[in-house]
Amino acid sequence: MASINKKWVIQRPNEQHVEHLQKQLKLSPIAAKILVARGCQTVEQAQKILSMDEQAIHDPFLLHNMDKAVARIEQALEAGEKILIYGDYDADGITSTTVMLHTLLDLGADVDFVIPNRFAHGYGPNEQLFREAHEKGVQLIITVDNGISGIEPIRVAKELGMDVIVTDHHEAGEVLPPADVIIHPRVPEGHYPFGELAGVGVALKVAHALYGEIPTHLYELAAIGTIADLVPLVDENRYIVKQGIKHLRQSQSPWVEAFCKVASAKQAEINEETIGFYFGPRLNAIGRLGDAMPGVHFMKSEDMETAKELAELLNSKNAERKNIVATITEEAVAMIESDDKLKNAHVLVVAQEGWNPGVVGIVASMLVEQYYRPTIVLSLDTEKGTAKGSARSIEGFHLFNELAKNRDILPHFGGHPMAAGMTLAAAHVEQLQMRLNEQAKACLTEEQLIPKLTIDIPLELSEITVEAIEEIGQLGPFGTDFPKPVFALEQVKVSAMRKIGANENHLKLELDDGYCTMDAVGFNKGYLFNEISYGVALSFVGDLQINEWQNRKKPQFMVQDVQSNEWQLFDLRGKKQLVNIPQEETLFVVFDKQLVPYFEQHVPVTLAEQIVGQKPYVAVLDLPPNEERLAELLQRLQPQRIYAHFYTASSQYFSGMPTRQHFSWYYGFLKKRPNFALQQHIEPLAKHIGLNIDVINFMTKVFFELGFVTIENGLTTVVESAPKQALETAPSYKERSAQIQLEQKLLYATYSELKQWLDGQMSRED
Incomplete structure (x- = not known):
């Protein structure tokens, strides 16, 4: 299949645990399998997923120094101090800022906010912005979704006489900033029962502590930031997102309606995918391209006109971001494809002047998906002589640790095993690539360079119902550390298939396991039409969906990948053109060397006796001289696909073998006509006898080979003294008989007869 190099890793949930949960909780087999695959072995563990309540929310005062933070904020409220919320430019930062702003405004604060510009100020606390805040009379700064690494700017803020409360969730270094209060779920380690809150989750905890009760009206904001920041959807995060989705579906906020409109989403159907694929990217885009502060104004908008205007801004920025990403990706791919050394490297490093550093992380992810290699994408600044960018990795290459081995040429970097950001001298880019490539060669095996697709829920077609799919939705939200299940249908066959869509780039199939059938759709999988043959056992990977049409609901499988352990036969017999055959992967074989010029006009041809090397597919262009030659070829090549064309210039099958009566009549005819000029009279003879000219020539040749006739100067004469011999002993009789059988x-x-015969030839042992 198209993804033949992708290794499938199929996990199978414990059947006893599945049956236990299915029986005790009255669940469908699919829902029970999902729960077991997600680590639930007991009813109690499953209930925590199925029926979370407010008890999942921990006391905010369990966060270290929360009492001090609340006291300082309340002091500022009572004294009418100016408060500045200092946010971050991604979706988590924007929602964190909005949550804190909502809270303080509700409590009557004199509060404003600022978000640093990615390009002008960089990430985290910025000394210039802090100095500007001081000039405006700010007395208290509250950071949200950042601050834990802002040691020097916070020191400056303190010197200027401002107090600083840091609320953050990012990794803390060995040295903490000199803030008055730090609210962090992992600082000090183990103090708070759940350390995986997003920045907006930490902001929500501060809001909870200030309000004195859970601020349910802020769940919708917290859900967006939590999903967009890809933190684990377990414990508190899971409950926050679940409640947030519920509130978003019922929200009267103008920005929610406006968001749904520009994203073409139905508000009543908002789920984690709506947030992750439509809302989050639009919020992230504005900060990637420039000033992120309109994102906060959007989520604070109270009238529909303002909400629509700002939603359109976010939408246009997201479209602009997509175009920039597409352009950079295209340029990066061209760079890789034109350089064999780079293309074959274990680590890909691409750099170019003018690339937007705000989107290179997305580009790196796309290149990893395409090439499955650790990848660094850098934007070059020739004036400063620097390279700034992002990296993404694969399993087995700990990005942070490997980058750390190059601190001498990599002064600024940060990240984790799978992603990182960095700035270095442009002059050191090539050296970094060479070093990382050698490091990768030392730690990555060939096996690790094969992309893996993990499948955790194998299904039977009989298990898939509309009710079961609806039940899956109740297990959500799905996300990091509680991923959406990947389903597999194993050993099913395609009973019908067609291309769909205006450009025929999608595929509609009917799958059959011998007992049940089911519709399947492969978006952007139209190319598989030429790669799937009927009657072959296939395995499909994908998702489940309900297709509703004219008030009728049907389950539908959404195809992500396809594989087969069987070889496939593609029937091109009688076709005039050899199309849709992947030439680079196919060996085009001809048995008759006289036909080589005929086929060479269309495809690269190899004579059967001259085959050197091997390819995964073989196209047999002409009819072999006998079964043995073809069998020997197939046994040696063991192809994954056979394209059967079997061209022959003169088919014998429909002419057939003349009967003994035909031979007898023709012999008597010749016996009465000595010195018969056959070629001169063959056409009227053919009409008279009812046989075609080819058959008459064949019978004449048989008589000649057996000595029954002589042919001199085109005249045929019967030899009456010739000894009797069986017609079947003539070489031409044997050849024609064998040709007809072949x-x-x-x-x-x-098709099925041919497939069965070829299968027998490839599997037989001589």
């Missing part, structure tokens, strides 16, 4: 087996057999 054509029957190869050229005129049904």
Whole structure:
């Protein structure tokens, strides 16, 4: 299949645990399998997923120094101090800022906010912005979704006489900033029962502590930031997102309606995918391209006109971001494809002047998906002589640790095993690539360079119902550390298939396991139409969906990947053109060397006796001289696909073998006509006898080979003294008989008969 190099890793949930949960909780087999695959072995563990309540929310005062933070904020409220919320430019930062702003405004604060510009100020606390805040009379700064690494700017803020409360969730270094209060779920380690809150989750905890009760009206904001920041959807995060989705579906906020409109989403159907694929990217885009502060104004908008205007801004920025990403990706791919050394490297490093550093992380992810290599994408600044960018990795290459080995040429970097950001001298880019490539060679095996697709829920077609799919939705939200299940249908066959869509780039299939059938759709999988043959056992990976049409609901499988352990037969017999055959992967074989010029006009041809090397597919262009030659070829090549064309210039099958009565009549005819000029009279003879000219020539040749006739100067005469011999002993009789049998087996057999015969040839042991 198209993803033949992708290794499938199929996990199978414990059947006893599945049956236990299914029986005790009255669940469908699919829902029970999902729960077991997600680590639930007991009813109690499953209930925590199925029926979370407010008890999942921990006391905010369990966060270290929360009492001090609340006291300082309340002091500022009472004294009417100016408060500045200092946010971050991604979706988590924007929602964190909005949550804190909502809270303080509700409590009557004199509060404003600022978000640093990615390009002008960089990430985290910025000394210039802090100095500007001081000039405006700010007395208290509250950071949200950042601050834990802002040691020097916070020191400056303190020197200027401002107090600083840091609320953050990012990794803390060995040295903490000199803030008055730090609210962090992992600082000090183990103090708070759940350390995986997003920045907006930490902001929500501060809001909870200030309000004195859970601020349910802020769940919708917290859900967006939590999903967009890809933190684990377990414990508190899971409950926050679940409640947030519920509130978003019922929200009267103008920005929610406006968001749904520009994203073409139905508000009543908002789920984690709506947030992750439509809302989050639009919020992230504005900060990637420039000033992120309109994102906060949007989520604070109280009238529909303002909400629509700002939603359109976010939408246009997201479209602009997509175009920039597409352009950079195209340029990066061209760079890789034109450089064999780079293309074959274990680590890909691409750099170019003018690339937007705000989107290179997305580009790196796309390149990893395409090439499955650790990848660094850098934007070059020739004036400063620097390279700034992002990296993404694969399993087995700990990005942070490997980058750390190059601190001498990599002064600024940060990240984790799978992603990182960095700035270095442009002059050191090539050296970094060479070093990382050698490091990767030392730690990555060939096996690790094969992309893996983990499948955790194998299904039977009989298990898939509309009710079961609806039940899956109740297990959500799905996300990091509680991923959406990947389903597999194993050993099913395609009973019908067609291309769909205006450009025929999608595929509609009917899958059959011998007992049940089911519709399947492959978006952007139209190319598989030429790679799937009927009657072959296939395995499909994908998702489940309900297709509703004219008030009728049907389950539908959404195809992500396809594989087969069987070889496939593609029937091109009788086709005039050899199309849709992947030439680079196919060996085009001809048995008759006289036909080489004929086929060379269309495809690269190899004579059967001159084959050197091997390819995964073979196209047999002409009819072999006999079964043995074809069998020997297939046994040696063991192809994954056979394209059967079997061209022959003169088919014998329909002319057939003349009967003994035909031979007898023709012999008597010649006996009465000595010195018969056959070629001169063959056409009227053919009409008279009811046989075609080819058959008459064949019978004449048989008589000649057996000595029954002589042919001199074009005249045919019967030899009356010739000894009796069986017609079947003539070489031409044997050849024609064998040719007819061969054509029957190869050229005129049904698809299933041909597949069965070829299968027998490839699997037989001589």
